[in-house]
Amino acid sequence: MMSETGIAEQAASNGHAREEISQPGFASRVFRGVARQLQARIPAADLDERDPDYIRDSLPRLWLASS
Secondary structure, eight states: OHHHHHHHHHHHHTOOOOOOOOOOOHHHHHHHHHHHHHHHHHHHOGGGGHHHHHHHHHHHHHHHHHO
């Protein structure tokens, strides 16, 4: 049975180094990539074009739906 240091040394000699803990994992890299794509597709909010009457009419329904 090989000790863990032996396995690590063998992996390093084969060109496969241990992954460092500080490096982000695959899932976090995918998540960041998807987040960047979504942010690129969402237009910036222009608050000058908001409709106060629509907001006033919609707000009670939105509060009901969120609770």
